[in-house]
Amino acid sequence: MNIGILGSGMVGQNLGAALVRAGHRVVLGTRTPHNVDEARGPASKSLGDWLEQTAGRGRVGTFAEAAAEGEVVLNATSGAGALDALRLAGAANLDGKILMDLSNPLDFSRGGLPTLFVCNDDSLGERIQAEFAGVKVVKTLNTTNTSVMSDPGQLAGGDHTIFMSGNDAEAKRQVAGYLRDWFGWTDVIDLGDITTARGTEMLLPLWLRLYMTLGTPMFNFKVVR
Ligand SMILES: NC(=O)c1ccc[n+]([C@@H]2O[C@H](COP(=O)([O-])OP(=O)(O)OC[C@H]3O[C@@H](n4cnc5c(N)ncnc54)[C@H](OP(=O)(O)O)[C@@H]3O)[C@@H](O)[C@H]2O)c1
Numbered sequence: 490m491n492i493g494i495l496g497s498g499m500v501g502q503n504l505g506a507a508l509v510r511a512g513h514r515v516v517l518g519t520r521t522p523h524n525v526d527e528a529r530g531p532a533s534k535s536l537g538d539w540l541e542q543t544a545g546r547g548r549v550g551t552f553a554e555a556a557a558e559g560e561v562v563l564n565a566t567s568g569a570g571a572l573d574a575l576r577l578a579g580a581a582n583l584d585g586k587i588l589m590d591l592s593n594p595l596d597f598s599r600g601g602l603p604t605l606f607v608c609n610d611d612s613l614g615e616r617i618q619a620e621f622a623g624v625k626v627v628k629t630l631n632t633t634n635t636s637v638m639s640d641p642g643q644l645a646g647g648d649h650t651i652f653m654s655g656n657d658a659e660a661k662r663q664v665a666g667y668l669r670d671w672f673g674w675t676d677v678i679d680l681g682d683i684t685t686a687r688g689t690e691m692l693l694p695l696w697l698r699l700y701m702t703l704g705t706p707m708f709n710f711k712v713v714r
Pocket of ligand 1: 495496497498499500501518519520521530564565566567568569570571573574591592593594595630631632633634635636
C-alpha cells in the first residue's frame with residue numbers, strides 16, 4: 490500500500506520505518522524535503538538516515554506529495570502546525586481519503602509542561618474535520634508514545650487499548666484493520682464521532698504527568714471491562 494505521512498519528527502520517522510518494514514511504500518512529508526541532512530528534533534534522526542533504512546521503499550517529499558501519493562494519509566505534525574501543514578498538503582490531494590490524525594493540541598509556548606490550546610468543547614480533530622470536510626478524519630494513536638504505537642506487543646503482550654474517533658463508520662472499520670495489520674493493535678475502541686477526540690486529546694495532561702512520575706514513556710492505558 491502507498492502511505493503518506495505528514496510529519497518528519499520522531500512519530501513520522503518511526504511509523505514510516507515500521508510501515509516500510511511491513512512492506513508498504515511511504516512518502517514522508519516535510520516543508521523542507523531537500524534538507525535531509527539535518528536532525529529532525531532531539532529524538533529523531535536526519536531524514537538521510539531515515540531514508541537509508543527504507544531500502545528504496547521510503548521517500549521524502551513535500552506535504553503535498555505525501556498527501557497525493559498516499560492511499561491513506563497519517564497526520565504526524567505538531568498540533569500547533571497541523572492545520573498549516575494540511576493546508577500545504579492541499580484539500581484536493583486529501584479529499585475522499587482517510588486521514589489518521591495522531592496530533593495533539595499541545596501548547597509549549599509557556600515553558601514547563603505543555604497545556605492544551607483547544608479542549609473541553611472542541612478539539613484539534615474537530616478543527617481538522619471542519620476545515621477539511623471532504624476528508625475522512627479518524628483520530629487515533631495520539632494517546633500513546635510512538636514506540637508503543639508501532640509495536641504495542643512490547644507492553645503486556647499487546648493487551649492494552651487504543652481509541653478511534655471519526656464521523657465515517659466505514660473509515661473507522663478500515664482504520665481498525667490498519668491498526669491491527671500494520672502494528673498489532675487488538676483492543677481498538679471506537680468512541681464515536683469526531684467530537685469524541687476531545688476525550689482522547691484531554692488524556693494528554695494525564696499522559697504527560699504519568700511520563701514524569703514513571704520516568705518512562707513506555708506505558709499505555711488499558712480499559713478493563
Ligand atoms: N512523540 C510521541 O511519541 C507522540 C505520541 C502521540 C502523539 N504525538 C503527536 O504526534 C505529532 C508529531 O509529533 P513529533 O514529536 O513526531 O513531531 P513534532 O515536533 O510535534 O512535529 C514535527 C512536524 O510538524 C511540522 N510542523 C511544525 N510546525 C509547522 C507549521 N507551522 N507548519 C507546517 N508544519 C509544521 C514539522 O514540519 P517540518 O518537517 O517542515 O519541520 C514536522 O514535520 C504531534 O502532534 C504530537 O503531539 C506524538
